[in-house]
Every structure is written in structure tokens, then in C-alpha cells.
């Protein structure tokens with residue numbers, strides 16, 4: 001049993017801490033696959049004709065995002081004598097981008113619609129895009145096919161955050177001989193995932 005341990009070159013501890021503390025961090029941004037998606041959009045004829053680069057398709061960059069909510073998709077509403085609440089942005093209705101950015105489509109989908117796809121749906125949409133597909137396959141194999149690409153970090157359970165970290169590790173590290181240590185790998189999963 002312990003004999004195999006001598007060949008371990010790396011030990012990675014994967015915990016259940018959140019992948020981010022704001023809705024600006026999500027599955028697609030954390031794993032890095034959104035960078036590849038944004039480049040894909042920037043490479044379309046439509047985007048090139050407008051002079052758009054990959055930054056145009058980031059909700060963290062001013063030029064392409066909705067100016068009202070600054071790419072959050074929702075706005076804080078102040079109520080007298082009450083804690084402020086969040087409401088969908090009245091300008092973009094949650095899409096997070098400005099109309100010029102949303103006009104650019106790839107295979108019939110705009111960038112906001114891509115963020116609404118589940119991992120399982122995205123595997124089909126990006127089937128021919130090897131780099132993006134690789135990230136998606138790892139996420140699906142690890143049991144996260146039901147998550148939306150744009151699912152905010154703040155909505156993820158500890159178990160989901162842990163799996164996203166593990167998937168990110170697995171897609172980056174192809175060298176092998178790594179031992180992954182997970183604390184309580186089955187807690188906090190989506191209810192639909194708890195019983196196989």
C-alpha cells in the first residue's frame with residue numbers, strides 16, 4: 001500500500017473554501033475556460049469587423065459590459081429602514097453586457113447565452129473546440145455537468161467549489177504522480193447528485 005507513495009511527486013490539498021466571494025467569479029472564469037470562449041468570440045468575422053478584442057466579451061471590462069450594473073447583472077436597491085436587496089438590472093435584464101456585445105454571436109449564441117449553458121450543454125456546443133472541450137470534459141467527469149458556466153461563486157456549495165478546484169488542477173496538471181487530498185469529498189453537493 002505505502003510502496004506506491006514513493007512515486008508521488010506532488011501532493012495537492014483540495015479544500016471546500018469558496019472559489020470567489022463575489023458573483024464576478026464563476027465556474028467559467030475560475031477554470032480559465034472563459035478566456036478561450038472570449039477569444040473564440042473575438043475571432044468571429046462579426047467581432048473583427050467591429051474591432052472587438054477578447055476584452056469586449058468580459059463583464060469585468062468597461063467597453064463590453066452593461067454600464068448600468070457594470071457587468072454584475074443586478075443592481076442594489078436601497079429600501080428605507082430595510083436591508084438593501086438585489087434586483088435584476090433594468091438595462092440589461094441580467095445579461096451583464098451592452099447591446100453591441102450581445103449582437104455578436106457564435107453558432108447562434110451570444111456571450112450571455114453561453115454563460116447560461118450547463119456544462120453538459122456546453123460539451124455539445126463546443127464539441128469541436130479542443131481546448132474548451134477538455135476543460136468541460138473534466139468538469140463533467142467529476143460530476144458537475146448540471147452547473148451553469150456562469151453560476152456565481154457565491155451560489156456554489158463547498159462540495160461544488162472543491163470539485164471545481166479539483167477539475168482545474170486536473171486540467172492543468174498532465175504530469176501525473178500527484179496525490180490529491182480532499183476533505184469530506186461528498187458533503188454539500190447538489191441534492192440531485194447525492195445519491196447515484
Ligand SMILES: [Zn+2]
Pocket residue numbers: 066067068069070071072073074089090091092093094095096097
Ligand atoms: Zn446591466
